[in-house]
Amino acid sequence: MAEAGRRRAQVIVRKATDADLDDLVRMAVELQDHVEASNPKIWHMSEAGRRSKRVEMMDALRDPEGMVVVATGGEGELVGMATGRILRKEEMTVKVAGSIERVIVRKKWRGGGIGTRLVAALSSFFDEKGVGDITVRYVLGNVEGETFWKGLGFEPRIEIANIGPGKLRQELKKLMGSDETP
Numbered sequence: 001m002a003e004a005g006r007r008r009a010q011v012i013v014r015k016a017t018d019a020d021l022d023d024l025v026r027m028a029v030e031l032q033d034h035v036e037a038s039n040p041k042i043w044h045m046s047e048a049g050r051r052s053k054r055v056e057m058m059d060a061l062r063d064p065e066g067m068v069v070v071a072t073g074g075e076g077e078l079v080g081m082a083t084g085r086i087l088r089k090e091e092m093t094v095k096v097a098g099s100i101e102r103v104i105v106r107k108k109w110r111g112g113g114i115g116t117r118l119v120a121a122l123s124s125f126f127d128e129k130g131v132g133d134i135t136v137r138y139v140l141g142n143v144e145g146e147t148f149w150k151g152l153g154f155e156p157r158i159e160i161a162n163i164g165p166g167k168l169r170q171e172l173k174k175l176m177g178s179d180e181t182p
């Protein structure tokens, strides 16, 4: 891990506004493309899902329990964004958690500490809301994401595992024998 304050891109991190919507949608689609390319086995988003990104980002901007932050470069252009929201879980021992939903920095701006600053802005929001834990989901195979979250001290706790139905039937047959499998 490098020392704090090493490479530092000249950006401003601020709360997003409605005027940022087009750029937020573009970056949300870029993030989707990035994670799908990182691991071809994950469920890919349909065209309808991609079209719904605009509504998704509008909802994120309107969420009273959410925060959307952006980083802007010297000419005011958006170079990164992050979104987070509060999860309330009365049935759990952690009653209020912070969820980091999306973080992306535009390609040529990566590696300059912008992702870290966006997470710092979400961290302040979570502190204000008194969260007891902070969670993020990332795709295995997204090396940038994996390294980034581990570098920030996030520890993987839950794995999501998948198998195709045909393959599961085969595996069950091997374990149970053909007589027992439905």
Ligand SMILES: CC(C)(COP(=O)(O)OP(=O)(O)OC[C@H]1O[C@@H](n2cnc3c(N)ncnc32)[C@H](O)[C@@H]1OP(=O)(O)O)[C@@H](O)C(=O)NCCC(=O)NCCS
Pocket: 001, 002, 031, 034, 103, 104, 105, 106, 109, 110, 111, 112, 113, 114, 115, 116, 117, 137, 138, 139, 142, 143, 144, 145, 147, 148, 149, 151
């Ligand atoms: C992950 C991401 C947001 C990090 O933003 P960033 O501005 O590049 O991050 P920072 O400059 O603050 O770097 C922090 C750490 O991230 C890791 N990192 C950054 N770029 C990386 C890369 N290309 N490969 C591997 N690790 C990388 C490093 O551990 C780095 O720490 P270091 O500089 O001490 O080595 C950015 O790489 C990105 O947008 N990636 C594509 C989208 C994505 O994967 N988002 C996360 C989805 S869960």
